[in-house]
Amino acid sequence: MHFSRRQLLQNTAAGFGSLALASLLADDARASSGSAVSSLLGTPHFPPKAKRVIFLFMKGGPSHMDTFDYKPQLQKDDGKPLPFEKPRVQFAPTSNLLASPWKFKQYGESGISVSELFPHVAECVDDLCIINSLHGTNPAHGGASMKLHTGSDVFVRPSMGAWVTYGLGTENQNLPGFITICPTLAHGGTKNWGSAFLPASVSGTPIGNASQPSDQARVKYVQNARLSLDAQRMQLDLTQSMNREFLETTGPDSELEARIQSFELAFRMQTEMPEALDLESETEATHKLYGIDNETTADFGRQCLMARRFAERGVRFVQITHSNTEVQWDQHGNLRKGHTQNAAEVDLPIAGLLTDLKTRGLLDDTLVLWGGEFGRTPTCQGSGQDGRDHNPEGFTMWMAGAGLKTGIQYGATDEYGYYAVENKVHLHDLHATILHLLGLDHEQLAYRHAGRDFRLTDVAGNVVHDLFA
Structure with missing residues (x-):
């Protein structure tokens, strides 16, 4: 049967007013029926410690032995050959050991040593849970970034934010459950925040990208x-x-x-x-706290403030990316200049975010994650004795917030910082731990696709219970 446009409108007009309500009611119906489309307000598997995640992604791979993993022996043996075998697979050749150009100092009641690159974050060290024993599988940016974001470095899989949103939904009907601010378009690009075979509604919503200033970032x-x-x-x-x-x-x-x-x-x-996105509604003191009044810190400071505003409005997963298009954290050369510039851009804003979340009581149920796709080698790359290569064998990430022990360092790399050797934490373990803090069992958060069940941790992953308060 064919309808004219007038007939179609006459026949459907009576239902227009009920469609929006039907859409909302259908969310609950789908949740109870087990449909593939996640519910607006998901139900955790067990009581969560955290309600949301803010992921501070340092693209390029910060050097752990120059930031949060102090290695006195590396300082002593500067210029000497590495006394054990390098990994079988390396990204590029390196030579002898290279001491950190930066001094370390103990901070807080915990007495944790932090590099002078991060004087403001160091003042928050008693709120941090530092994992010094991360390890992955891929020494290339693309594969390592995909592994960190999706759990796979060889296949297109749903991103961490998509899995979290699929499992828990959003607390705000008017905003996406997963937002990524100024994401990089390189090394996996949209796949790092995509939903793959999960419903499109849980994919990350990008606000701007890494090639434009954050004050121009819009949906x-x-x-x-x-x-x-x-x-x-x-x-x-x-x-x-x-x-x-x-x-x-x-x-x-x-x-x-x-x-x-x-x-x-x-x-x-x-x-x-x-x-x-209207940051002008914030006070002058808040802008200063995040470094928005300073040319060096303004760009990343705006991202951090946006993240807080989205978090308090019920967005489940917020990622912000530091990806200086000229420098990044990928210092195969010019380590001193590059890491100094990068740290100066993010140190104050990150400390401001932690302080603001804590002051507002949001840190009690917000999980903050900091790190890059891998670390750097303790051995030198380049003729100028001023560079480090990629190193997925052992590196550092830190977390803060809901449900975590604070003021601790967990695990360790060897005396030079090349390999994770004590209480090793694989990226699958990190994912399992994050999901657990959100009340999700990583083995139960699965999705059937192409004839098998998939999950963020694939067939691996162990929750690191030692990190929990």
Whole structure:
């Protein structure tokens, strides 16, 4: 049967007002029925310690022995050959040992040694849970970044933020559950925040990218300059009614259901996203706390402040990326200049974020994660005695916030910082631990695709219970 446009509108108009309500009610129905599309408010497997994650991604691979993993023996043996075998697979050749150019000092009641590169974060050291024994499998940026973000360095898999959002949903109907601020478009690019075979609605929503200043970072097309909200609502209701009629004909279709959810979210974001991105509403003292009043720290400071604003508005997973397009953290040469510049850009904003979260009581149920895709070698690269190569064999990341022991260093690398040797933590273990803090069992958070069950930790991963308070 064919309908004219007038007939179609007459036959469907009565249902327009109920479609939005039906969409919201359908979320609960899908949650109870076990549909592939995650619920708006997911149910954890057990009581969570954390409600949300803020991931501070340092793209390029910060040097652990120059930041949070002090190695006195490395300082003593500067210029000497490494007294044991280097890894079988290396990214590039390196020569003798290279001492850290920076001094370390003990801070806080914990007495943890931190490099002079991070004087402001060092003042927060008693709030940190530092893992000095991370290890991965890939010495290349692309593979290592994918491994950190998705758990796989060879296949396209859902990202960590997508898995968290799939398991728990969002606390705010008007904002995405997963937001990535100024993400890099290199070394995996969108795959690092994508949803792969999970529903499209749990994919990360990018705000800007690493090639533009954070004060220009916006969600594309978040507002319609031509149509009013009422007119847009009418258009969307018509489209959604057609989509739902199609579903009734074809049966369940997770991709179409996710698209319907994405359309609804895109409409609702117009009312809240601009306000969430309005940093001018913050006080002058807050801007100073994050370093937004300083040219060096302003760019990353804005990202950190955005992350806090999204976290307090119910966004489940917020990632911010430091990826200085000229320097990054990838110092095969110019280590002194590069790491000095990078640390100066992020140190004060990160300390400001930790302080602000703590002051507002948000650190009690927010998990903060800091680190890059791998560390650096203790051996020197380049003729100028001023560079370090990639090193996934042993490196440092730190966490802070909900459910964690504070003021501790867990695990260790060898006396030079090449290999993780004590209480080793694989990236799968890190993922399992993060999910556990969020109330999710990494072995139960699975999705059937292509005839098998997939999960963030694949068939590995152990929760590091020693990190929990």
